[in-house]
Amino acid sequence: MTKQNEKDAKRVPELRFKGFTDDWEQRKLGETFLFKKNNTFSRSELSFENGYVKNIHYGDILVKYNEYLNVHNNSNIPFVTQNIPSNFSSSYLQDGDIVMADTAEDETVGKSTEISSLSSNDRVLAGLHTIPLSPKQKFGSGFLGFYLNSNSYHDKLRPLMQGIKVTSISKKNLKNTILQFPKELEEQKRIGKLFIKLNRTITLHEEQHRRLEQLKKALLQKMFADETGYPALRFKGFTENWKQSYLKDIASVNSGRDYKHLNKGNIPVYGTGGYMLSVDKALSNTKDGIGIGRKGTINNPYILRAPFWTVDTLFYVIPYNIDLNFLYGIFQKIDWRKKDESTGVPSLSKENINKTKFKIPAISEQKKIGIIFQNLDSLITLHQHKIHNLKRLKRALLQKMFV
DSSP, X not given: OOHHHHHHXXXXXXXXXXXXXXXXXXXXXXXXXXXXXXXXXXXXXXXXXXXXXXXXXXXXXXXXXXXXXXXXXXXXXXXXXXXXXXXXXXXXXXTTOEEEEOEESSTTTTOEEEEEOOOTTOXXXXXXXXXXXXXXXXXXXXHHHHHHHSHHHHHHHGGGOBOSSSEEOOHHHHHTOEEEEOSSHHHHHHHHHHHHHHHHHHXXXXXXXXXXXXXXXXXXXXXXXXTTSOOSSOOTTOOSOOEEEEGGGTEEEEOOOOOTTSOEXXXXXXXXXXXXXXXXXXXXXXXXXXXXESBSOOSOOEEEOSSBEEOTTEEEEEESSSOHHHHXXXXXXXXXXXXXXXXXXXXXXXXXXXXXXXXXXXXXXXXXXXXXXXXXXXXXXXXHHHHHHHHHHHHHHHHHSOO
């Protein structure tokens, strides 16, 4: 028997906290949980403004909520605006209860969230198209929420899903699915704690990323001159009026070209969606530029670092009388969709880009503004990379830490 077969036979995860060696327990879901009653209130019967009873809607489980839901003071949970029937008195959710979405438009059916951090005043019900589950025994906080969303369990639901356009799963089928979990409560707690902490770290970086994006958006509005020729926010020492200019006077707009005749190399090829592959020749060997879509995605400019090649659906703009980072800020301010010349696929022409006009200051002020946005973009990219890496780590751990 191979080592992997041995692990399968012993029912233990591939990755485990030190000190735990026992086989994981195996039990049917119907033996592990009590089924509580859900309501059928529609979105129109819910309100985020006020109410006494909170409602977990299946759409929010699928889109908004993660595996472990902090209920107290959570503004993303709506209230029921209708009177609650008396027969729901035993169906209010408790810490550790699971709410599962039983319907979706894809295979996310079965996505679940574990209820946590209820205060003595919180009253919460499971809403439309949900299956509320209450564990018959105590589990470590977070363990069930993350386990039920892992591939280890969710893959068991796929053969049970029914429907074509809308997919669903029944309570009857759900009851017979097999759960596997550690016998020791302490191991459950440590697994749950690890993923809760990982989720919080991801959320922290996502919030920092969101704030940086908001700051950048605000500065783009305030640090570039309006029709008066003066910006609302300015570095000390600069007082002169900004001068109007056409893009054709400060930069050259160049067409991308087909790359299929080129050999593989280390020079990146870019399209409207970003990097595509690498070749052995460049359209711009030494001069950095800005990529802007000719066709398709025309409202997502980005900086191109030399050497580079662009395909024929991506123009590349080389500045020759203006700071690159300052010009990139202007490109991000412009709504290029208003310059769309097509009736089908969005398109831009060199002529339309060249006759774009805007106001510019002296080169010394341009450079200062450009550095601000360059630093902001670096911080935004840093958080994007951290979020990506943390989510990749989470996916790997979800794969290896459950049976």
